[in-house]
């Protein structure tokens with residue numbers, strides 16, 4: 457081999473070494489920070505981390521995106537509300553064990569993980585193949601991006617509360633497509649009554665995802681396990697929430713809180729090089745939180761008429777408002793209703809997203825039969841339902857409502873049974889009285905063979 461040939465061979469070897477080396481870097485260490493222009497790529501090459509500018513913006517942000525998706529799709533952003541205006545940004549691990557985003561030779565910190573460090577430990581930050589950026593103090597992790605979501609839920613991420621640390625993961629929209637700053641829409645899980653999730657606009661609830669149970673969610677059946685992904689509900693001493701997993705790693709699927717206040721589940725279609733919206737919500741007027749007021753019931757199939765009706769035994773609080781198709785005042789007990797162990801009982805409604813459980817009582821150790829008895833005995837009980845949908849009429853767990861029942865709606869199928877307290881007159885009617893609705897052309901909206909439950 458000539459000297460020249462050997463030279464070529466050596467440089468090729470070096471080239472391959474460097475090439476190999478470059479694609480394999482998934483870790484930031486004290487001695488190896490990340491400059492603007494550098495990229496970390498996770499081991500399986502599914503995700504990349506680096507600096508980016510959204511759309512036509514010239515601001516620089518640190519983000520994580522799908523490495524194999526040709527249209528840059530950012531799933532997490534570090535410095536959401538403090539953009540860097542030039543390319544002098546550096547992401548490094550400092551001596552206190554924090555990830556810090558700063559400018560070259562400048563002390564100004566744009567963003568930091570802000571965890572308390574342990575002195576004299578080995579610190580590093582690694583981008584894992586699920587798209588999680590994890591900060592390690594030695595072998596122990598002290599921070600991870602999955603716990604501080606932006607607007608996107610990717611496969612493997614948890615949505616819910618870490619009971620040990622009190623950390624509740626909230627997803628927040630971007631301000632706009634060119635500004636990843638914290639926007640007005642947020643998706644949050646709440647734990648009063650039974651576990652529910654809400655989409656907020658600012659402080660205002662605009663959509664409620666019904667109760668989560670280990671078998672899915674009563675508010676949207678599309679969120680339940682299917683052939684592409686599964687959703688597991690976790691509720692133990694350490695945590696409560698869901699974990700969402702795609703069944704095959706080659707499927708890229710994400711749930712996004714969009715800057716328009718819509719939750720979308722998008723799946724990458726490699727053949728057409730585009731994201732396909734699989735599902736989105738809120739979908740119809742009945743998804744609007746508290747659309748029909750207290751004791752109202754929203755029926756999206758009331759085509760051409762007003763979607764608000766009253767629960768059985770109730771009538772519109774404001775017939776005038778109802779006539780003008782404003783359901784916000786809701787409904788009140790019909791005049792002359794006799795209640796409290798005077799022959800009153802419950803009627804069953806099918807395919808219902810049960811009322812907001814924030815003010816309800818939940819007892820997971822009661823079956824549906826005990827639940828009925830509890831309801832009949834207690835005069836303040838306005839309605840009840842099983843807390844575990846999968847068990848249907850047999851029920852597992854008991855939810856009872858003792859005050860206003862709001863945000864109740866029907867679906868054409870799925871969802872669950874809901875039982876509303878009515879007086880003897882309402883119970884005795886055969887066939888059951890039509891649900892109250894004005895204008896009066898509306899008939900029986902959810903009467904799918906209403907069962908009457910008498911004492």
Ligand SMILES: *[C@@H]1O[C@H](CO)[C@@H](O)[C@H](O)[C@H]1NC(C)=O
Nearest residue numbers: 510511512513514632633634
């Ligand atoms: C960037 O794009 C947005 C819309 O996508 C537009 O409203 C804005 O004017 C553009 N800004 C610049 C600086 O071009």
Ligand SMILES: *[C@@H]1O[C@H](CO)[C@@H](O)[C@H](O)[C@H]1NC(C)=O
Nearest residue numbers: 540541542543544559560562
């Ligand atoms: C980047 O911008 C900052 C001000 O935000 C400035 O202090 C710094 O000198 C700039 N660096 C370069 C390389 O232009």
Ligand SMILES: *[C@@H]1O[C@H](CO)[C@@H](O)[C@H](O)[C@H]1NC(C)=O
Nearest residue numbers: 565566567568569570571572
């Ligand atoms: C860092 O954490 C401390 C205590 O948790 C808090 O007071 C401080 O505001 C945080 N700083 C930043 C920049 O988030």
Ligand SMILES: *[C@@H]1O[C@H](CO)[C@@H](O)[C@H](O)[C@H]1NC(C)=O
Nearest residue numbers: 685686687688701702703704
């Ligand atoms: C959900 O899917 C993942 C990935 O295929 C699998 O490992 C897990 O066992 C599944 N869980 C359930 C509850 O089906």
Ligand SMILES: *[C@@H]1O[C@H](CO)[C@@H](O)[C@H](O)[C@H]1NC(C)=O
Nearest residue numbers: 817818819820821822826830
């Ligand atoms: C649930 O019901 C059982 C059986 O009636 C009762 O012993 C228990 O105290 C109830 N739990 C709560 C939290 O009310």
Ligand SMILES: *[C@@H]1O[C@H](CO)[C@@H](O)[C@H](O)[C@H]1NC(C)=O
Nearest residue numbers: 817833834835836837856858
């Ligand atoms: C009825 O239930 C409510 C709510 O759980 C409770 O505060 C009240 O004491 C109960 N009343 C009776 C008579 O058991």
